[in-house]
Amino acid sequence: GEMLVPAFSQEEYRARTTRLRQQMAERGIDALLVLNEGNMNYLTGYEGFSDYVPQLVLVCQDEEDPWLILREMDTLCADASSYLPQSHVLSYPEKYIASSQLSAWQPIAGLVRERSPSGCIGVELSGKILGLKGHAALGKSLGTSEFIDADGMISSLKAIKSPAELTYMEQAGKIVDRAMQVGRLAISVGARECDVAATIAHALYAGTPEFPGGTSRSPLVTMPVGSPGAAPHLTWTDGFYKMGCQTNFELGAVRHRYCCALSRTVFLGEPTARSRHVHQACLDGFLAA
Amino acid sequence: GEMLVPAFSQEEYRARTTRLRQQMAERGIDALLVLNEGNMNYLTGYEGFSDYVPQLVLVCQDEEDPWLILREMDTLCADASSYLPQSHVLSYPEKYIASSQLSAWQPIAGLVRERSPSGCIGVELSGKILGLKGHAALGKSLGTSEFIDADGMISSLKAIKSPAELTYMEQAGKIVDRAMQVGRLAISVGARECDVAATIAHALYAGTPEFPGGTSRSPLVTMPVGSPGAAPHLTWTDGFYKMGCQTNFELGAVRHRYCCALSRTVFLGEPTARSRHVHQACLDGFLAA
Structure with a gap:
């Protein structure tokens, strides 16, 4: 068969x-x-x-x-x-x-x-x-x-990856990159949070024209929105996007169980001085590490 | 906050x-x-x-x-x-x-x-x-x-559900119904299996215009395609839809962790006599139960 x-x-x-x-x-x-x-x-x-x-x-x-x-x-x-x-x-x-x-x-x-x-x-x-x-x-x-x-x-x-495994991981990287882009573009004042999540999920499953995305036991989209933005692993709510709203994306794309994760923060409007400061501190820490 | x-x-x-x-x-x-x-x-x-x-x-x-x-x-x-x-x-x-x-x-x-x-x-x-x-x-x-x-x-x-719980379950039922419809419509000869899955995932997350869909720890889309169709819990493959191909959908829509599941079989083209017989036997069993 x-x-x-x-x-x-x-x-x-x-x-x-x-x-x-x-x-x-x-x-x-x-x-x-x-x-x-x-x-x-x-x-x-x-x-x-x-x-x-x-x-x-x-x-x-x-x-x-x-x-x-x-x-x-x-x-x-x-x-x-x-x-x-x-x-x-x-x-x-x-x-x-x-x-x-x-x-x-x-x-x-x-x-x-x-x-x-x-x-x-x-x-x-x-x-x-x-x-x-x-x-x-x-x-x-x-x-x-x-x-x-x-x-x-x-x-x-x-811990030791074969060439075939690395290929799947690179493909997952391309998928997650694209999903983050479409998620960012889907955010606007008045958009429903769930519609942003839906757009991202579509991109994670569809993959690219060259290769499909895969599935997973774990949530592939976590995106706390608004002031619980610092809380890990929350998802979307029943709410709508507002000006001054922060979203912390944590996305994972999958190829044959090989996952590539990507985190980004999207701020709608003009970030506060404190937000800019936290951003710079994270970046400095990342570059120092 | x-x-x-x-x-x-x-x-x-x-x-x-x-x-x-x-x-x-x-x-x-x-x-x-x-x-x-x-x-x-x-x-x-x-x-x-x-x-x-x-x-x-x-x-x-x-x-x-x-x-x-x-x-x-x-x-x-x-x-x-x-x-x-x-x-x-x-x-x-x-x-x-x-x-x-x-x-x-x-x-x-x-x-x-x-x-x-x-x-x-x-x-x-x-x-x-x-x-x-x-x-x-x-x-x-x-x-x-x-x-x-x-x-x-x-x-x-x-085991005893409150009116508020029943409301969420009814909403999940409306979402899963819609997701099954868009999934069925997305199937055609030459379509990628992953694109059908992506369409369904989008519908499960977006919900309806009245209420959003939710997320889950468990896979919300299982859809074995082709002859492994009898195998439970498989998902999509890297392949394309072909004439004579069977898909067994098992979908779950979620509202605040309340899940409504729906299973349907979609056959592309003319089902075999055996497929029709299995379908009738399942239906008879269901109605007798």
């Missing part, structure tokens, strides 16, 4: 796992449970936006390709988005979803132990879906609560 | 906390730690999009208004968005953020114990920011790991 094209080649995905397995060997980890969906995507290409349910990538020390372990419904996403063959996509039944009686960590542990019967297990312990209750259920089902804390292992791999 | 207008009246926020305190009394909880940011917003109006750092609402059995406990930077967001007076917004210093040495749960525990020196404590244990390590740090700092599991208490409050 028709498939999504994974963002990277099979060789690139496999090279990531190879580097990870070297790190695992150094730390005595035979089987690694990767719980962060961004990290799962990094190793396999898997798109699912499903990290509200138990799912993971299992990396075994003695195998070239990792395993995806998902809820049954999401195996379709894996087939469509991951470079892995279907034989490396495992699943647990849907009856484990949203059950107060059953824990999905129990069948997951079974699938892990089939592939690593007695090995030493590393886990991304800060994985948000694991939590306190998940950790207890996983430990019980695996017959051990002695996990090696694998938080940060994949972050350290990601 | 200029402030955001909280989505609900002070009376409505306080009525929510009153109902919660009744539930707490029934379960013997003297102090409740609300960790889910959606629930924090429900009780106080707080907007911050900061649930990647430790933060919470503290509800004490013997006080009418809850306390917000935030990282220092976010107190500006609370002042701008919450109905609470500044005296009920507490914070811990920024040095606790992203530190490998310090845990923010330590100063948070101090602020909790000042207000509930010896009381029985309830915690939303599935709060994603707490996790395994946070739970250990919080228990150590509070001098107890005997928490009452408060998961689901606020969900049960939310």
Whole structure:
């Protein structure tokens, strides 16, 4: 059937796992449970936006390709988005979803132990879906609560970017630059704040004529308007733009999960002496850093 | 200064906390730690999009208004968005953020114990920011790991909607209806998938002439296109629309965190007999349910 094209080649995905397995060997980890969906995507290409349910990538020390372990419904996403063959996509039944009686960590542990019967297990312990209750259920089902804390292992791999990754980041940079321009032009006295946000969102998703924009789990537009302008992460309100109004844009454009962020302040009318002073101080600090 | 207008009246926020305190009394909880940011917003109006750092609402059995406990930077967001007076917004210093040495749960525990020196404590244990390590740090700092599991208490409050809440939900319904219409109209052979997504995002953010659309932590547009159409939660690709192509839209419009979702399937050209059969079966099932 028709498939999504994974963002990277099979060789690139496999090279990531190879580097990870070297790190695992150094730390005595035979089987690694990767719980962060961004990290799962990094190793396999898997798109699912499903990290509200138990799912993971299992990396075994003695195998070239990792395993995806998902809820049954999401195996379709894996087939469509991951470079892995279907034989490396495992699943647990849907009856484990949203059950107060059953824990999905129990069948997951079974699938892990089939592939690593007695090995030493590393886990991304800060994985948000694991939590306190998940950790207890996983430990019980695996017959051990002695996990090696694998938080940060994949972050350290990601610090070195490949040419293909840099290309996506440059593309995201072009998209965010354009989105900031159209946002600035959309501001005028009497304009609705939401219409400025809508214009920016359109630009972030549409991208450029050469390449499309992508999507994200995180808000891509934060834009506190007016005097809460100093407050981080607020968005727009039900209000209209007025003269003397300040907007602090924090935008992110995305290409295949690679994000480029850009912050700018737009002031409608003549900024106060204090605003100019703060601007100059920020600029001086930035240039000194 | 200029402030955001909280989505609900002070009376409505306080009525929510009153109902919660009744539930707490029934379960013997003297102090409740609300960790889910959606629930924090429900009780106080707080907007911050900061649930990647430790933060919470503290509800004490013997006080009418809850306390917000935030990282220092976010107190500006609370002042701008919450109905609470500044005296009920507490914070811990920024040095606790992203530190490998310090845990923010330590100063948070101090602020909790000042207000509930010896009381029985309830915690939303599935709060994603707490996790395994946070739970250990919080228990150590509070001098107890005997928490009452408060998961689901606020969900049960939310099940009964006020007239003001229903109004926001109706408005979100009008926005999502319009967004689906413009999305459908944007599809044609040769159109880029990303441009259809951009058109929909614009409509979701702009809302209607009467009321603006809102923002969300979750993706508001999922639209698997082509044969991975059966896969849930996928978005658009780098591709173009072709004849015979199916799109499964799952859209959400938001008013003040109240979301209205709508799903529709759009087929470009003449659907196959099988597609028609699946459509009829879904419709029959829906009408029978």
